[in-house]
Amino acid sequence: MRQACSKPLFKMLFALILVLGVSIAGITDAKPVAAASAVELYTPYLQLSAPPGDSITYAIDVINHGSSTETVDLSFDSLGNKWDYELTAGGRAVSRLAVKAGDTQSVNLQLNVPLEVNKGVYRFAVKxxxxxLPIAVxxxxxxxxxxxxxxxQPNMQGHPDSTFTYSATLRNRTASKQTYGLSAQAEPGWDVTFTDGANSVTSVDVDAGGEKTISIAVKPPETVKKGTYQIPISAMNNSTSADLTVEAAVxxxxxxxxxxxxxxxxxxxTAGSQRTVDLTVTNTGSADLKGINLTADTPSGWEVSFEPATLDTIAAGQTTQVKAIIKSDKKALAGxxxxxxxxxxxxxxxxxxxRVAVKTSVLWGWVGILIIIIVAAGIYFLFRKYGRR
Structure with missing residues (x-):
């Protein structure tokens, strides 16, 4: 009876010892588990929007949740995007910092959006x-x-003796510094000059992503006619160029x-006769003249007519021929x-x-000669008839 009870008890003890042995062996062979990182990266703005050529700054907090000071190595993962960046703290580049237990340090990440980039979302990470910390632009x-x-202000108005001055902005939206040659395609006689500050220039340098203000002075020729004139302006080099057209309303x-x-x-x-005189009517201005009437102020008894008497229009700088028919008084004395x-x-x-000089008619000259001949003949006749007595 005692032997029968001891066998089951022995088996139970053996099984318990076996289970404890396996458990102890399992605990002995288990690998140590790494402690979770005590450092956290935080920024309230995980995705920002920006145009090409702009710069974005992320303010990032480095938080130490641990019980001791942590030395943190900072890095930036571009995830294959070739963008310029800079990690700074206190105004200087930083790659490692120490954060006290329960404390926070701040760093700034500046991302420069390239000028030559496609529209879309680009992802990065700060580690x-x-x-x-994943971020996106x-x-x-x-x-x-x-x-x-x-x-x-591409268009201006002024007189022919005015200088038309335009202020232009030249923007370099490329990834490198550019030297631009400046030129103007103006009509002959027009003078176009470029000024950078106080200096007259024919070319300017503009940094990548930068801009420069240029003054353009346009002087028309003295003989310019009334009208609106377009002056094409160019800034160019071997790799890039830009054009601008300004207008001068004269x-x-x-x-x-x-x-x-x-x-x-x-x-x-001759008194009582007429003389045709050729006249020239010239428009010496820069604007067309319309409705020109020709009139005359004459001595008493004189008449003047014009062919034509009215000119509908004379273009700027043009000359029109007119005939004036001057008829003197038949009673006009010589003078x-x-x-x-x-x-x-x-x-x-x-x-x-x-000034019109009036001459005596030739007919009256012949009449005078005839009278003289008649008088002479009469005297001769009287002398022959009564001279013998």
Whole structure:
């Protein structure tokens, strides 16, 4: 009876010893578990938006949740994106820092968005030992490798003797410093100069992503006509260029002269006859003249007519031929007379004073000779008839 009870008890003790042995062996062979990192990276803005060429700054907190000071190695993972970056603390580049237990240190990450970049979301990571902070940048527009030349006021108005001055901004939206040659495609006689600050220049240097203000002075020629003129401006080099067109609206000046083709303002006429004089009506201004009427102020008994008497229009710088028909009084005595001719329009009036010499008619000369002959013949007849007595 005692032997029968001891066998089951022995088996139970053996099984208990076996289980304890396996458990102890398992604990002995188990590998140590690594402690979780006590450092945490934090920023409130995990994704920001920016255009090409812009810079973004992330403020990142390095938090030590541990019970002792932690020495933290900082790194930046571009995840294959070739962007320029800088990690700074206290205004200087930083790659390692110490954080006291329960304390926080701040670092700044500056990311420079390239100019030549596609629109979309780009991902990066900031790492500190075992901690990792994912961040992203949403590029808001398609980037380009280009140059821009713009002005807020591309058109101006002035007189022919004015200087038209434009302020232009040259932007270098490329990844490197550029030297631009400046040029203008103006009509002959126009003078275009470029100024950078106080210096007259033909080329300028602009840093990558930078801009420069350029003054453009446009001087029209003295003979310029009224109208709107376009002046193409270029800033260019072998790799990139930009164009800008400015406008100069030249207001007209009015000028009018009345003369003859040889500028001789005198003629002669026989009393009672007429003389045709060629006149020139010239528009010496830069604006067209319209509705020119020709009139005359004459001595009493004289008449002047014009062919044509009215000119519809005379273009700037052009000359129109007119004929003046001067008819003297048949009773006019020999001598000099003054005839005032006038060309008048809405905008301008011109006058010319003609000296007209009146000559005695040849017919009267022959009549005088005939009278003299008759008188001489009469005297001769009387002498022959009464002289013998």
């Amino acid at each position: 500190a030992d075992g901690a990792s 949403d590029v808001s527009e398609q980037g380009t490798f280009r140059t821009e030349l713009t002005t807020d 207001t007209g000046t009015y000028g009018l002269t009345l003369s003859t083709p040889n500028d001789l303002l005198s003629t002669d006429v 000099d007379y003054v005839v005032n001719l006038t060309a008048s329009g809405v905008e301008k009036t011109a006058s010319a004073q003609f």
